[in-house]
Amino acid sequence: MGLIRENVPLAPLTYYKIGGPARWFAQPTSLEELGQVADFLASNRMPYFVLGAGSNVLLDDAGFDGLVLGTTKLDPSLDSSDPSKEVLTVGASVPVIQLLRACMREGISGFELLVGIPGNMGGVFAMNAGTRLGEIEKAIVELTLYDLATKTSRTLPRARLSYGYRSQRFLGPHELIVGGKLRGTRSEPKKVQDEVQALLAARKKAQPIDKPSCGSVFKNPDPAKGVHAWKVVADVGLRGHRIGGAQVSELHTNFIVNLGGATASDVRALIDEAKARAKDRLGVTLEEEVQIVAHDGGKRLS
Known part of the structure; x- marks a missing residue:
């Protein structure tokens, strides 16, 4: 089977x-x-988009008329052998x-903020993922990026990374994150294990992890003021609302x-209804956190 396959x-x-x-x-296993x-x-002047673990994406019912670049086999390495x-x-x-x-095995704390976040670390780095405990940017030492347009890599220290709420402003138009270094805090394995397990138990009670989803659909409209997307959606009467x-x-x-049997059209209809009700009834603008990929979407190298 070749590197690039059709109709997947x-x-x-x-x-x-x-x-x-x-x-x-395509699902490359190396930078080569x-x-x-x-x-x-x-x-081929072909449109593409990058697909990681697929945890924060909604794909079109018709698929994607270009190349999907899967990254789940690109660099699966995890090294915790640093002397510190x-x-x-x-x-x-x-x-x-x-x-x-x-972290639980080695006794490294500081990453409890990731408990409950699905997917792979590339997506975490790209969207500055986090929870009420904080965001990943504070733990980053450096990130390594690869540019598809020039086929070159570069490493950026934390000081050169510009992040916002669920966003970043440092990736070039055709760059993707291939790895990074993170700094935690030394702790006791048992203490880290207990904290992670407690957070996981709380997540199971508060989130519908037994059904397929993308996680959070919307960004919190104003997290600094405590305006949360879940409350906005609930306040406009959409709890339990179903389409298809x-x-x-x-x-x-x-x-x-x-x-x-849900379709992308079903999900999009619910998203659109939530946005319309939030704007009309509360004057709140909801912005998608989920990446929605159109059949004819993506970008081109040239």
Whole structure:
């Protein structure tokens, strides 16, 4: 099987289990193979988008008419052998849960803020993921980026990283994050284990983790003032509201779950209704946290 394949189903590669096939699909395992994908994109002037673990994405029912660049096999390395026992070297395709397990094993605290966040570390780095405990930017030592347009890498220290709430302003138009270094705080393994387990137990009670979803659908409109998306959606009467196979969760109203057979159109309809009601009834603008990818979307190298 070659590096670049045709007509690959995408729904199984996402947490939502929604979406049609990719016209082309590549899943490189090294920077050398990533460069080969870049050559293919440039020579064919083809649109592309980058798909990590698929935890924060909604794909079109018709799929994607271009190349989907899967990164889950690019760099799965996780090194916790630093003598300080505080620094972790992490590949972008390392699952968040794997990082947390390493922290529990080695006794490294500071990453409890990631408990409950699905997906891989590349997505965490790219969107400045976090919870009420904080955001990942404060733990970053440096990040390594790869530019598909030039086929070159660069490493940026924390001082040169510009982050905002669920956003970043340092990636070039065709750059992706391939790895990074993180700094935690030395602790006792048992203490870290207890904290992580307690947070996981709380998450199971508060979020519908038994059904396919993308996690949080909307960004919090004004987190500094405590204006939370879940409350906005609840206040406009959408708790439990269903369209087709998609439903605003009864448990957590910033989740739209796939009850079985949901389409992207179903989810989009709920998103649009929530945004319209929030604006009309409360004067609040809801902005999607989930990445919505159109059939003819993506970007081109040239």
